[in-house]
Amino acid sequence: MAADAFVSQLNEQIGHEFAAHQQYVACAVYYDSETLPQLARFFYRQALEERDHAMMMVQYLLDADQPVQVPGVSAPQAEFADIVAPVSLALDQERRVSEQINALAAVARNEGDYTSEQFIQWFIKEQVEEVATMSDLLRVVERSRESPMDVETWMAREHSSAAGADPRPAGAGA
Ligand SMILES: [Fe+2]
Ligand SMILES: [Fe+2]
Secondary structure (H helix, E strand, O other): OOOHHHHHHHHHHHHHHHHHHHHHHHHHHHHHHOOOHHHHHHHHHHHHHHHHHHHHHHHHHHHOOOOOOOOOOOOOOOOOOOOOHHHHHHHHHHHHHHHHHHHHHHHHHHOOOHHHHHHHHHHHHHHHHHHHHHHHHHHHHHHOOOOHHHHHHHHHHHOOOOOOOOOOOOOOOO
């Protein structure tokens, strides 16, 4: 039985994940409009991952027979000063989400809800990776400020594809 405190905080987190999806779509569209297709592709893919995070949380609540609130989200930032700004915003966002996920783990543990604690472990690991990925990208994009094709070449080499055995998003393979 999932703890009520965990369930309500996880419902809030679903909103944060959908907001992250929208923000990354806005970043991708910005890069696409600047004709930086590798950066655009990276952010379109990150956006899908955020949607999957939300849907993994939805599926967990469905499996646990708990209420699910599908949230509205506020408009993302869509205008950026330069090619560095979206990545810098993304890194801030990933750091914030890491804190939110850690807080969720703390609630589960404090409530003695070991099932939810185990569920949220995957996201702790995921956040370590996402913060590291964005930190790396920020360094590269900062060096490429005057020469955007450098970061495009780096993206094409370092970020071609990714997949793994992850929790199932709601609706996947349905
Ligand atoms: Fe996420
Ligand atoms: Fe993320």
